[in-house]
Amino acid sequence: MKALITGASGCLGRAMIEELGAHGWSLRTTARTPVDLPDFMAADLTCDDLGPLVDGVDAVFHCAAMSGGWGSPQAFHAANVTATARLLDSARAAGVARFVFASTPSLYADGRDRLHVTEDASLPARALSPYADSKRAAETLVLGSDTAAMRCTAIRPRAIYGRHDRALLPRLRATFERGILPLIERGSARIDLTHRHDAAQAMRLAADGPGGGVWNISSGEVFTFRALAELVCEKGGYRPRPIRLPFGLAYKMAGVMERAAPLLGGKEPALTRQAVVSIGRSLTLDIGAARRDLGYEPKVRLEEGLDECFA
Structure with missing residues (x-):
């Protein structure tokens, strides 16, 4: 079996290389910037010819994305x-049998506390960020493209972290290095995370899951933000x-x-x-469906995962 991994230079993409390689997959990798990875082909998915990427590929693991809380809606949409x-069009034309998409549970965020959320939970009428809006639209495209010829599935991994993470832990560490620990509502918000290896495991399992399916993924451990920050x-x-x-004042x-940022050079506030x-x-997140449908079981506990980040 041959897989194409998009976003292969990122945290999840590199974990997918390790996960699929350990399970005997042949790999092709891609990202916009050239990097030394297996059968690597640099490509911009928004404009380049994607035919060579998917030629001879059995499964596409689509990890590439623009993530974060800052950027124009147009950039996130592109x-x-x-x-x-x-990528879906090119994969379909090439006869790819499986397409697995890394979505996000940011789709659920509506400004309220939401605990043990299941995949069929209501989604806000309007997404809280351009990132969530664009990922929701992309997920809809993927699940709507499921056919007997190309089975399409998705996972919603909660806050991926680990080696090569460029978002979650680096942002926290940068804030703490400035000597600030922001505690909104005393840091009582409850959150769960997903180690990169667990997210990669879920992506691999989803390739054999029911077509058209989407699954919540996390470590299964829940912490307050304050407990995570202190650790x-x-x-x-x-x-x-x-x-x-x-919360109201912080928001x-x-x-x-955000409104002042364009006047200050456009840098993320x-x-x-x-x-x-x-x-x-x-x-x-409730990860019961992933356990039931995919045989998913998280393997990396938070303390172990953080040790990797500080090694």
């Missing part, structure tokens, strides 16, 4: 929707000063910073509304 649509500080030797903020501050929701409102 990277996450246009690229996915073009990261302990591992990294950080001594930040706690700053306590009510308004983030909105002001220190606080975004998506970040406030992410660390100030609870969101945890």
